[in-house]
Amino acid sequence: MSDTITPTSATQAMHAPEPADAATATYADRRGTWHPLPDAAAEAQVRSDDRAHVFHSWSAQALIDPLPVAAGEGSTFWDYQGNAYLDFSSQLVNLNLGHQHPDLVAAIQQQAGRLSTIQPSMASDVRGDLARRIAEVSPGDLDRVFFTNGGTDANEYAVRMARAVTGRRKVLSMYRSYHGGTATAISLTGDPRRWANEPSDGSVAHFLGPYPYRSSFHADSPEQEASRALAHLEQVIILEGAGTIAAIIIETIVGTNGVLVPPPGYLQGVRELCDRFGIVYIADEVMVGFGRVGEWFAVNAFDVVPDLITFAKGVNSGYVPLGGVVISQRIAEHFDTVAFMGGLTYSGHPLACAAGVATFEVFERDGILERVRDLGSRVVEPRLLGMAERHPSVGEVRGLGLFWAIELVSDASSRAPLVPFNASGADAAPMAAVAAACKQGGLWPFVHFNRLHVAPPLVITEAELVRGLDIIDEALSIADGYVA
Structure with a gap:
């Protein structure tokens, strides 16, 4: 299978963020003007407007600090500090064709x-x-x-x-x-x-x-x-x-x-x-x-x-x-x-x-459907099964295609979850630590209760997919530290 998805070249340069690493990333403002990252002033304005006027779903408003996002392309998005994140949650498992797909x-x-x-x-x-x-x-x-x-x-x-x-x-x-x-x-x-x-x-x-x-x-x-x-x-x-x-x-x-x-x-x-x-x-x-x-x-x-x-x-x-x-x-x-x-x-x-x-x-x-089946069976499943063997915190991995869950436990024999059902605050600290390690490594995770989900855009390259799984593999060492 091909490692990349090739978008329509006529629209790619017009609409996508300029290919960049975190040190040279750029973004376009709502007027279409390009700016280099990091951009502290723009981040401050976005954060100020959000905190003063946006009411967020499923949240205690004074206890959240939403990440200001400057740009996205393919399987990656950037914050205003220039940090790049592999989007392993496809936002809310909806961004199947990735950020700023030129055809769409x-x-x-x-x-x-x-x-x-x-x-x-x-x-x-x-x-x-x-x-x-x-x-x-x-x-x-x-x-x-x-x-x-x-x-x-x-x-x-x-x-x-x-x-x-x-x-x-x-x-x-x-x-x-x-x-x-x-x-x-x-x-x-x-x-x-x-x-x-x-x-x-x-x-x-x-x-x-x-x-x-x-x-x-x-x-x-x-x-x-x-x-x-x-x-x-x-x-x-x-x-x-x-x-x-x-x-x-x-x-x-x-x-x-x-x-x-x-x-x-x-x-x-x-x-x-x-x-x-x-x-x-x-x-x-x-x-x-x-x-x-x-x-x-x-x-x-x-x-x-x-x-x-x-x-x-x-x-x-x-x-x-x-x-x-x-x-x-x-x-x-x-x-x-x-x-x-x-x-x-x-x-x-x-x-x-x-x-x-x-x-x-x-x-x-x-050939997106064929590609998803191939990457799921050939890359994701064996990598996750390997993590389950190496990490005592992994109770089970399960999934299909590019949709998987890593269930984390504090005791493999009893299958006690790493954090309690519907945990919050201090009770959820172990999962928060795992998520923080993923973000520090350059991956935005999907975390729910005691599970880490793998749901990247379907257009993710194989190299990006492997890199993201490497980040998760390393972050699981944090979870291992909580195993009895």
Whole structure:
């Protein structure tokens, strides 16, 4: 496989930061003027405006110090001090084609030059083009697309569709999950971010999904974990009242809450349960769709066809907000003569869709899916398995493609996590130290509870990928110091 992804040369020089190391990096201000880094005055202004006027999500405002970012290119971004960071979190696991990809930038510029926006009740060439492309790579008979502004409202609208079609209200979701921050989506969410927002949508119930390393079902093999997790889910369906349940929503691979790859047979078992009880199966692919695991949609790796697929993030790398729901014929036909009571002013925004069409073109031209599968199996997996052998703090590594988790423990025999569940403050200090070591080495990590996630842009070069893994390998020595 090629070590590099070659962007369109006509736009590269115009839009990307000048290739640079930390000592000579430059950035363009909002007027398009280039400045050298470091730039203390610019950093001070950005920090001042942010701290005085920006209200940040999921944060105690007086306890945070957001990093001012000056520029980005490919798999790297720079702060105003000139420090370069390999972006091993792809920002929020959305920057699949990296920072400032010239094809995406050019597509947005060209679309803005001819038709910047149009309301969703009118037909748009670029919206229809993107919807057709999404339908062509979707499994089974999912061939209609409702566009949203992002992943949270995609999940909201998928649930709304399921409730309308079934005439039922209740929805089941996993405890270890994240589905978004608005009313129903935060209720679907299983992780601690839900707690402060309760009560919200009272028609949501949670269940335990498979997690072989920390099995709730005392399983001793992945197959047994799948079987027992499915038996548990069936009992939840029965006890909650199968006739009251509209949908089951599952992240195909659980993202923020662990990069939990479903064991063999689990998703097929969910499909069977949904069919048996007349429940709509919603696959949340907001994080893992569009190449993250080497498939257009991750369900394709597990040979299962849901009724609805929600997506966002990787569809256009977040260059302009975009999400959506891919809809099966059965669900879509319900609304042939019954109005769908939902809509968004910016549904299928032309600028966002233009970047989405460009994403498809880049994926096909540069063999992104094949590249992700190759790098995941040939580079990432063996390197992480080697780290697990060398570092006593590594309890397990797991993942697929360019989406992996390193689970850190303080005791390998008991599998005690390096930090407690939902740790903060002093309790989270060991993970904070590991993250700090990564940043000191020039890598921006994705850290959640006791896990370090590996989710770089899909266009990362092999040399960059190896360098990032080397930084993580070294940082794990910090975690080793906390092992009993």
